[in-house]
Amino acid sequence: MFKKSLFITGLLVIASLILAACGGSTYECEDSLGCVSYAPGDPIRIASALVISGPNTDLGTDSQYGVEIAMDFKGELMGHPIELQAEDDGCNAEGGQTAGQKIVSDPTIVAVIGTSCSGAGVPMAEVISEAGYSMVSPSNTAPSLTDPEQAWKPGYLRTAHNDKVQGRAMAEFAINELGVTTAAAIHDGDPYTEGLARVFADSFEEMGGTIPTFTAVNKGDTDMKPVLLAVGQDSPEFMYYPVFTAEGGFITKQAKEVAGLENTILAAADGMISGAAIEAVGEAGEGMYFSGPDLAFSGDTYQKFLAAYQEKYGSAPISVFHAHAFDAANMIFACIEKVGVDDNGTLHIGRQALRSCLYETKDFAGITGNLTCNEYGDCADPKISVSQLQNGEYVRIWP
């Protein structure tokens, strides 16, 4: 009895092995990081980790729309539809960590477009990198994220500019266009704001100006008067606070009330270019300057993009990184087409192959320019412009 059941079990095992070897796929994944496989008709799944809640919602939602339009324009990729799993990076380290862990626990996701905020990008880059995934950020600009000695991890790339460019551009604008010689800088301790403020201060001093105060506030602070009083002590002609909407709103509103800052020119950066930020700064922000990516893109792809955006979402873009997100998505699609192996309708994508392809992107024609990625993930063709808030609208004024 025992021997008979053992014999039958053995036969069944051998039979199933033969069947498995004969039917199905003959493709063996030799990729060092593993492969993602999509059966015929299954959608290719990409994830996004952008800030879609809280005071900075406009920033992330705008980028997510850019990704969705890229998906619409592409339609099908190698015979498979494309599906987006949208996650929230919360614009803080905890959010980035959580989103990253959620994404790497899903083996059907092939790549990530994210994060919106550099503060979330730092922990997520680590999580994604260790699991073998690749992420392309549309709006992380902190210099530390593409610095191998700081926060860079293999698998991380970005289509947004590096803030080394933005800080310098703002310093040039302040010194050459506005003719100021003293400036103060305020950040909030987050990699993006601190990095950008630091680059601005260094460039400003290099060009001959002085920075009497370089200080910081906390995220979530509401009472900015003590900091502003300390800054106002030296009556700087220019104050650059490249922080996010909530803190920036409080600083702007309270700056005019502080002795010493009545005549100071106020300026912020791309974390505050959105409808929510216009409301947050209110009347006090009238005439303020904002540095950010230059949206004067040439070529008609951008016009088609804007038309599609208007039709699908009913308005003009609500923030400034939609085109970068569009390009990030297309970069990923182009690489999937290059390294994806079609095996009787089943698509296999090697993760290391995808990563290498992304880093080798050269002269990729995106809306934001010709993208060429360096070995540490900086792909952007960076152009920074300065806008001014006039009558509740951002007006590009420089260069």
Added chain:
Amino acid sequence: MLKRFQDISLIDVILFLIRVAIIVLVVWGTVATIIKNPYDASTWIDTIISGIAQGSLYALIAIGYTLVYGVLFMINFAHGEFFMSGILTAAVFLAVPMSESGFLDAHPIIGLLLIAAVAIIVSVAIALLTERVAYRPLRKAPRLVPLITAIGASFFWQYFFRGLYGSEVKPFPQIAVLAGKTTIAGVDILKNQIVVIIAAILMLVGLYIFVMKTTTGKSIRAVAEDKDVAALMGIDVDKTVSITFAMGSAMAGIAGVLYALVFRQVHFFMGFIPGLKAFTAAVLGGIGSIPGAAIGGFFLGMFESVGPGLFFEGLGVPAPHQLKDVIAFTMLVLVLIFRPQGIVGERLAEKKA
């Protein structure tokens, strides 16, 4: 205070060393700042006034914590949300339409009074509802249970109002009459700071007189002293507790209006951090005591405002204001190590044996 050598344990030594370390740091920092003199007198005065104004806001919110603790021995963690709900509702339904139509600039006082009325009514309504539904059934439960319930109520109200009004930050209009500064006794002070400080003082004094001199106040003190005996004496305990909650959240509603006047921005999450800081202020001053809440609020506001400049500039810390929360909470720890009952220390009523 003096112990025999055999009674001193390792913990006592460590606590003593911590006290000494903090005091040394504070004194060193202060002396170094005074020597270095980075700010001039008018900046210090402005910072102190800013601290008093901020402290007034904390004091008004802290009253709610202290009253509820005095009567129920419970920390009402949802109090920050009572603060938020009143002003958020008033902002959405009254303030923004009023400012858009120009009514607020034409009739600022009536407009403000209406906004305050709506804020107080909504805060009180939310507080009474929470008390009735979430806290009253748990009055006999072990102390931890109402605490967790309060935290749950806090989340509930945050997301309730987020669902109701949306998650964006809503700007609160600037009232033209209250914009800008005036000079009093040679000191420049912002008009909205004057309003905050005076309103807070009036409310605190009024509340103290109410609790000490009126019959309702007496019944509140009686329930605080001993709930069961008060019931035996014919006091309606449920009604008194409700009145306590109502008073505390009315103060919070007013604090909400003042907060909106100063910061001109409201959103569903605005109650969390002020609630936490006000709780700290209440503990700092002596939880259960109304003067304690006022003093605690005042001190906390001062620590946050003057502290970074005073202590950290001298010690050479690069961005001192980033650490203002460190100062505030370290001072709390210091006070509690030396005086666990808080600065003022007495309770609403002396607990008899």
